[in-house]
Amino acid sequence: MADTAPTADARTAVRKAPGARTPRVGARREPVRRSPTAPPRSFVWTRRIVLTLLAVFTATPVYVMLSSSLKTLDDVTGSFRWFPGDLTVQPYLDIWETVPLARYFLNSLTVAGAATVCSVVIAVFAAYAVSRHRFRGRRVFTVTVLSTQMFPGILFLLPLFLIFVNIGNTTGIALYGSRGALILTYLTFTLPFSIWMLVGYFDSIPRDLDEAALVDGCGPLGALFRVVVPAATPGIVAVTVYSFMTAWGEVLFASVMTNGETRTLAIGLQGYATQTQVYWNQVMAASLVASVPIVAGFLLLQRYLVAGLTAGAVK
Amino acid sequence: MRARRSAPGRPALRRTAAVAAVCALSMAATACGGGTSTSDEGSNEKPKELTYWASNQGSSLEHDKKVLTPELEKFEKETGIRVKLEVVPWDSLLDRILAATSSGQGPDVLNIGNTWSASLQATGALLPWDAKNLERIGGEDRFTPAALAAAGAKGKPPAAVPLYSLAYGLYYNKQMFRDAGIDEPPATWDEFVDVGRKLTRDGRHGLAVEGGNPVENAHHAFVFGKQHGADFFDSSGKPTFDGPGNVAAVKQYVDLLASDGIAAEGNAEYGKNESVRDFATGKAGMLLWQAAASSLKSHGMKPDEYGVAPVPTRDADATGDRAVNSMVAGINLAVFKNTDNLDGALEFVKFMTSDEEQKTLNGTYGAIPPVVAAQQDAAFETPDLKVLREVLTNSSAPLPQVPDESKFETLVGTAMKELFAEAASGRKVGTGAVRDRLTEAQQQMQK
Amino acid sequence: MTALDTPHPPHPPHPPHPGDAAPADGPEPGRRSRPRPRLPARLRRAGLPYLLLLPALLLELLVHLVPMAVGIVMSFKELTQQYIRTWGDAPWAGLANFRVAVDFDAPVGEALLRSFGVTCAFTVLSVGLAWVVGMAAAVLMQENFRGRGLLRALFLVPYALPVYAAVITWSFMLQRDNGLVNHVLHEQLGLTDSPTFWLIGDNSFVSLVVVSVWRTWPFAFLILMAALQNIPRELYEAAQVDGAGIRQQLRRITLPSLRPVNQVLVLVLFLWTFNDFNVPYLLFGKAPPESADLISLHIYQSSFATWDFGAGSAMSVLLLLFLLVVTAGYLLVTGRGRKHDG
Missing domain, CATH: 3.40.190.10 (Periplasmic binding protein-like II)
Structure with a gap:
C-alpha cells in the first residue's frame, strides 16, 4: 500500500500550482470577461438572433404550461390559442381533488430528499477515499461504479424489483412498494456521477490543507469534515442538485415500485388522464406545481452548479 | 478493523460514529413498513x-x-x-x-x-x-x-x-341526424358509411374513432373479424391473424377513416379518449363505444341528446357469429x-x-x-x-380466452395504429399492406 | 483518477491543468519531510479507504450489480407468463432468447434491428444537435452583455424541469388538431398545406429529436459554459494581438481547450440519450410509432406487454454489450483511461 503514496503526493504538487483558480474563488466571483476590443457588429447580431431564437425555443413549452393551466377545460381541449379565453385559477384548486396530489408531492419530497442526503453523504466518503487514498482495487472500483452509468434501466428493473421482494420475504422488511425501496434505488442511481464529480472536485483542493489538519491532530475524517467538505461546498451543492433532480424526475422505476400510498409525482400526474377524459388544464397546473420547487432551487443554486462543474466534472 | 485497537482513541471513535451514521442512514431508508410473510396458497392469517x-x-x-x-x-x-x-x-x-x-x-x-x-x-x-x-x-x-x-x-x-x-353500442347525435334528414340509426355497415358521409360536412365528421389506441383497435378487429367469419385464434389457441377474413375485417375498420373518409384524419392520433370528446362536442355524429354515458355526461352532453343503437352488422339479417356486434x-x-x-x-x-x-x-x-x-x-x-x-x-x-390474449391486443392493436397513421398521412392502405402488418404481428406471437 | 477523468493536455495553448494526471514516479518533497507512520497506523490507514467506500459499494452491489447479474441469468431462461409467479422454476432456454433476438430475418429480430437503427440515428442526431446548440450558446454567451444572467437562467430551465412535466407539455403542443406546433406552422405561418401529424407516423422521429434536444442541450451548455471559464483570457488577448478573428480564435483556442471536456460530455450525452426511456414513453405511450421506437421502450414493450421477460432480458444484455464495446472503443480512441494510477 505504502508504495502508492508518493503518487498521490505527486499529484498534489502539481495541483498546487494553479492555486489561484481553485473553485472557492470561482464560486463567489462571476467571471466577467471583456475583450480589450469590442466584438464586431456581425458577431453581436449573430448573437442577438441566435440567442433570441434559442430563448423562444426554450421558453415556449414553459409558456404553454403556464397559459394552459389558466384555461378552462373547454378552452384547453379546443383549438390552440396563445392566450386563455377566460382566465381562471380553478385548475389550481381542482388538481388537489382529482388526484391526491398533496400526498404525491409529499412522497416525492420525502423520497428525493432522503435519497439526496444519503447519496451526497455516501458519495463524499467514497470520493474522499478515491481522491486522497491510493489503495488496491481503487481503479476497479471507479471503473465499475462509472460503468453502471451505461446499464439500461430496463435490464435491471425487474431483477431489482424481485430482489427487493426477496429481501422483504427473508428479513421481514417490506421494501416493495415502500418509499425506502425507491430511496435506495435513486440514491444508487446518482452515486456514480456524484462520486465522479466529487473526486474531480476534491482533487482540485490543495492537499496541504487536509495534511495540515492531519498534523494538527484531526483524524482523516476530521480533515474531511473540517477542511475538505467546506472547501468543496460548490461541488457538493452541484451534486446535491443533481441527485435531487434525478430522484424528483424518475419515471420507470417509480411506475413499478410504488403503490397508491407511495406514488410519486412522476407517476401521479398520469392520474389526470382518466377513463373519461384528459384534464389538460389540470395536467399543466399540476406540472407547474411539480416543477416550481425544483426549478426555483436549481436557478437559485446555479452559480454553485457552474462553479462545481467547473472544478469537478469539467476537469 | 483489527487495526483500530492500537489507533488513538478519539479519531477512531469519531470514525466509528460516522460509519455508524452512514449505516443508520442506509438502514433507515429500508426500515419503513412492517413485514408480511407470503405463502403460496391462501390462508386466513389476517382475518380482519x-x-x-x-x-x-x-x-x-x-x-x-x-x-x-x-x-x-x-x-x-x-x-x-x-x-x-x-x-x-x-x-x-x-x-x-x-x-x-x-x-x-x-x-x-x-x-x-x-x-x-x-x-x-x-x-x-x-x-x-x-x-x-x-x-x-x-x-x-x-x-x-x-x-x-x-x-x-x-x-x-x-x-x-x-x-x-x-357492451359496445353505436352512439349517435340526435340533432345531427335530424339535421341531415336521417330518421333512424344504420343497421348495416353500408348504411353506416352512407349515414357517415351525409354527416361529414362543415368540418364535422360522421364518426369518431380512437385510432391511436391499440386496445380499442383490437376490440374492433375482433368484432369485425367475427362478422367476416374470422377468428384471431384457432381452436387450439394458435394465432390466425392474417387469414383473409381477418385482413378484410381490419381493412374495413381502418377504411372508415381511410377510403370511406367518414372519420377525421386527426382521429388516427387519438389515444386518450379524444373521440368521446369529439362526439360529445358535436364534432362527430357517431361513436362506437362501450357504456359511454358517464363519460359523455362529464363532457356536458345530456342523455336526451344522443341515442344508442346496436353496432351494425354486414347484413341486416346476419345470424350466428356474423351477427356478433360487440365483445363481452x-x-x-x-x-x-x-x-x-x-x-x-x-x-x-x-x-x-x-x-x-x-x-x-x-x-x-x-x-x-x-x-x-x-x-x-x-x-x-x-x-x-x-x-x-x-x-x-x-x-x-367474449374475446378469445387464451393465455396470449394480451399479446394479441398489443400486437394487432399496434399494427392497426400504424395502418391508421399511414392512411391519415395520405398513403393508400390496400389489402396487401394490411396483410403484411398482420402477418408480422402474428409472427411476433410465435417468436 | 477515473477512466473518464484524466484528460490529456490539449494542444499548445493550454495551461497546466489541475486535473491532469501528474507523473506517477519521482520523489515528492512533501512526502519525504514527513516521518513514516508506525505500522499499526499504516494498517489503519490502509483499511480506512475501504471503510469509506463500503456504503457506496454495498449499494452498488444491491441496486446495480446483483440485479444486473440476475438480469443476465434471466436472459437464459424461458421466463414467460407461466413462470413469472415461480420464476426460479423457469426452464433454461440456453441461447434461444438470444437466437431469436439476433435472427434478423424473422420479425422479432427484424423489429429489434429496426429499433436499434432508429435509436442510433436518434442518438447521433440528438447528441450532435444538443452539442452544437449548447456550444453555440456557450460561446455566444462567453462575453458579458446585458441580460446575460437572465438568459442563462432561462436556458437552464429545460434541464431543471422534471422530465414528465416537460414532455407531457410537448405532447400537448404536438397534437395534430389542437396543438401549438401546427397552430403556428399551419394556421399562422401557412407553411404546410394541411396539419401535420407529429405523434404518429414518420414525423414522430422528428418530434422525438426536437424534444430530446430541447431537454439535453442545456446540459451541454452548462458544462461547456463552465469549461469556457477555465480558458485563460490571456490566450484570446494574445490571439487578438496576432490579428486572429473570432472564427480563428474559436478554432485555435476554444475548441482545442475544450477537447477533454467534450470527450466526456459527448460520452455522457451518448449514454443518456441512447438509453432514454422517458421521452418516448411520455410522448407516445406504450405503443410508440415505428419511426420513434427507441430501444429501451422496445425492450420494455417486449418484456412487459408480451410478458416475455427472458426475451426482454436477452435484448437488454445485447444492448449492454453494445454499449460496453462502444464506450471502450471510444475511450481507447480518445486516449482516455490510458494514463492511470492507483
Missing part, C-alpha cells in the same frame, strides 16, 4: 383486513374512491373486515398485477379487465373459481352466461367473477391465490356481487350488472342500457 385494487371506472381516481369508500364501510360494518382500497389507473394496472404476480406481494382482491382473464389465469396467481368457491358467493347461476364466458379459458374454472358488464366487455373481480385472508376475500367478492351492491355500483358507473337479479332493476331500464343489455345477452362474444 383486506387489500383491494379497484380499476379506474369513474371520472377520476378520487371520484372512484368517493364512490367505493361508503360501500367498503358498509362491508366493514357487516363483517368487521377493514378493506384497504387503492384505485389503480389503467395505464399501470397490468404492470402492477404482473409485479404482484412475480413477487407474490399483491392485493387480496382486485379488478381486472375481463379480457385479461385467461392471460392471468395462465400465471396461476389467481384463485380458481371452482364449484366450491362459486357456491360461497351464491353459485354460478347468479351471473349471466355471457359475462361468465369472459372470465377464463373454456373448460377451466373461471379465474375471476364478473363485476361490471359493458367488462371488469372482473379476482382473488389472489396467496391471500392471507381467504375467507374474507370470498366474503368481499360475495358482497360486491350481491344484488344490492351490483345495483349501486353499476348504476353509478353506467354499466350493466352481470348479476341476473340485479339487471332487472328499474335503474337499468333506460333506453341506452336496454340496448346494451340486449346486445350483451344476444349478440356479444
